[in-house]
Amino acid sequence: MKDKIKLALAQISSKRENKEANLQKIENLTFKAKEQGADIIVFPELSLTGYVVRDQFYELAETIPGPTVERVEALAKKTGLHVIFGMPELSMKTRATIFNTAVFVGPKGLIGKYRKMYLPTHSVFEEKRYFRPGYQTTMFQTDLGNIGLCICYDLFFPEVLRLIRLKGAQLIVCISASPAVRRGYFEILTCARALENTAYLAYVNLVGVEDGLQFWGGSRLVSPAGDVLAKAKYDEEDFLTCKVDYGDLKTAETFIPTLKDLRPELFDKLKEYSELL
């Protein structure tokens, strides 16, 4: 396993309903990331289709594996890179059950997927109308380290990232489609989640305007001490690479020993009281 990796944050705007155009963008940027020596490239939530496609999700969703994932597998194999991107996933067992999924592909094929657990259905969001929530947090042991996945609104729930961290994740990747009016929350939460878990957190957000909803970008890599190590532009497409050094985890964990100081008995109380809310 590598102790240092180079990460590419691909902050793109998606062409809504145009999977071919978005796949081409994913391919072009993955080749660009390879040229720049990256090990892994991350694209935003639902970057395959765009975020505001409403009823068209029923036409656009694909199974995993499926045509899109096969194409990204071929891309990963050709470039030797790992690729994370977001897409609407159609259940293998039904015709209209869809998940908001982060897909993780490596040079040897599909590594795994994460189905978004917390689906915002308030304000401008209508995810529960279309998606079934996931029921599992995920962490993958890969050649690039232990990597966990989460999606956008999951960041508001510290237990999701804590679970991912307790499963062993050293780098947590959060793909997102966050609108501009919520920028302030995410700027705080990305740092807080990294710091409280003493883990690297890579956040990749969508940009562009979809049905009046403006996505703010600002993708970033946050250190295990909560420092923003790299940050993409606000509101515009951007591409940047940054380095993750797992060696820094020990320094962070000794100085900020939140994992050592965990109190498991509180989690029982948390369960008890959350059921009574």
Next chain:
Amino acid sequence: MKLTPSVLEMDFSEAQNRICRFIREYVENVGAKGVMLGLSGGIDSATIAALSSLAVGGDNVLALMLPEKENFNQKDIDDAKVVADKFKVQTQICDMSSVLESFYNSIPLFDPKDRLCKGNIKARTRMVYLYYYGNKLNRIVCGSSDKSETMMGYFTKWGDMAADITPIMDLYKTQVRKLAVHLGIPEELALKPSTPALWPDQTAENELGIKYETLDLILYGLERFMASEEIASQLFIDKLIVEKVKVRWLANEHKRRNPIAPKMGYRTVGNDFRLPRHTY
């Protein structure tokens, strides 16, 4: 939450950037050649002209000035010209007087004393001009409704609200005024009394019966689910004033929505036919 004027403060540079990006992307995405707007000499349309020019360039913005003899006001025309010159937008004047006369004369039921019904003809006629130009020149029609008017239903159904985009509809009037000054629109114009110009000497604040400074704070509180009592107590005003605003806001939802149809089919337009707008 404290209901003070400071809650309506915002970063106007950020607001300008976001609105300009919204206009620019919309125009590009639908393949239009630019923007059409009505320029009345009032603050909302002046702000829209400025934002549109900053978004897509003045050469791609055509502002129609639509005077008519009953309501003719040289000052408004002059103010409109000041804005058009400053932001280098193209202008054209269409005198609506003869069209309006024809309308009045052709309606057997027409009642010249009913100024509201008559005034609404003016607002809807302006819409017809704007859409003719938009259609002919492949430009989107940019509406200039603000949040205060929209929430209060203070507009003509299928008239001034008819547009392809409404870039300042999520800003209260007092915010629009500040944005206007930030954009470089003369303060005198930004602070002059708003009017829909449907009849002579009509002003919005007289008709609404409340100052925008107070109205906007009431609406801000309602937007955030505050109780009428709480709003009234914080603003040191009678609860009846807040209630009156609330009733008007709720009663006008029909003006803000598409026409309603009885549910008959599998998916219904305007109801559960939920499609994205302008994918590309």
